[in-house]
Amino acid sequence: MTFELSHFNAALLFALCASIVFGITQRSTARDMLRYGAYCFSLFIGGVIVAAWVMWFIKH
Amino acid sequence: MANPQSTAVARNDSAAGSMTYVAPIVGWLVPGLGHLVQRRYIRGVLLMLAIFTMFFAGLGMQGKIYAPNTGDLLDILGFIGDVGVGALYFIARMMNWGIGNIHRAVADYGTKYIVVAGLLNVIAAVDAYHIAIGKKP
Numbered sequence: 535m536t537f538e539l540s541h542f543n544a545a546l547l548f549a550l551c552a553s554i555v556f557g558i559t560q561r562s563t564a565r566d567m568l569r570y571g572a573y574c575f576s577l578f579i580g581g582v583i584v585a586a587w588v589m590w591f592i593k594h
Numbered sequence: 595m596a597n598p599q600s601t602a603v604a605r606n607d608s609a610a611g612s613m614t615y616v617a618p619i620v621g622w623l624v625p626g627l628g629h630l631v632q633r634r635y636i637r638g639v640l641l642m643l644a645i646f647t648m649f650f651a652g653l654g655m656q657g658k659i660y661a662p663n664t665g666d667l668l669d670i671l672g673f674i675g676d677v678g679v680g681a682l683y684f685i686a687r688m689m690n691w692g693i694g695n696i697h698r699a700v701a702d703y704g705t706k707y708i709v710v711a712g713l714l715n716v717i718a719a720v721d722a723y724h725i726a727i728g729k730k731p
Contacts, residue, residue: 541700
């Protein structure tokens with residue numbers, strides 16, 4: 535069985551799974567877990583988009 | 595004659611004491627189980643879903659599973675990361691999954707997915723330990 539994902543979708547899935555674990559393990563209350571998970575997810579995706587633009591500017 | 599209340603407290607202490615060993619070990623063996631045995635059902639199921647998804651997505655992307663080795667430092671670290679996922683690692687090795695495919699760029703992502711699934715599972719097992727010792731609700 536093989537799994538076809540684009541690079542961005544692979545980054546999205548990675549960010550989602552890692553953020554769930556970080557949110558649950560690094561905070562104590564349900565509300566804080568949700569907020570921290572969302573914060574980590576946005577940093578992951580933001581980092582991907584910034585890195586992509588940096589690479590685009592290096593190339594051009 | 596023993597006081598029934600103190601006997602019950604001692605029994606609870608002994609159960610909590612054994613949980614400090616059981617929770618991180620079962621949490622390492624099966625992702626999320628360390629939380630499930632302590633009745634943190636939602637957290638346990640979410641951790642299980644996240645780690646299983648990462649591991650099997652990594653395998654699906656034809657990622658590589660590292661065998662025990664004494665070669666390159668990155669290969670050794672890859673093995674340590676992979677072992678973090680517990681029983682899934684041993685099952686994958688027995689079933690000969692995770693051969694890897696150097697011809698696909700996404701296969702390298704898959705390798706990283708599998709390593710990170712192991713590392714996240716270690717964090718989850720440590721969290722289960724913190725719950726067992728009462729450091730976390």
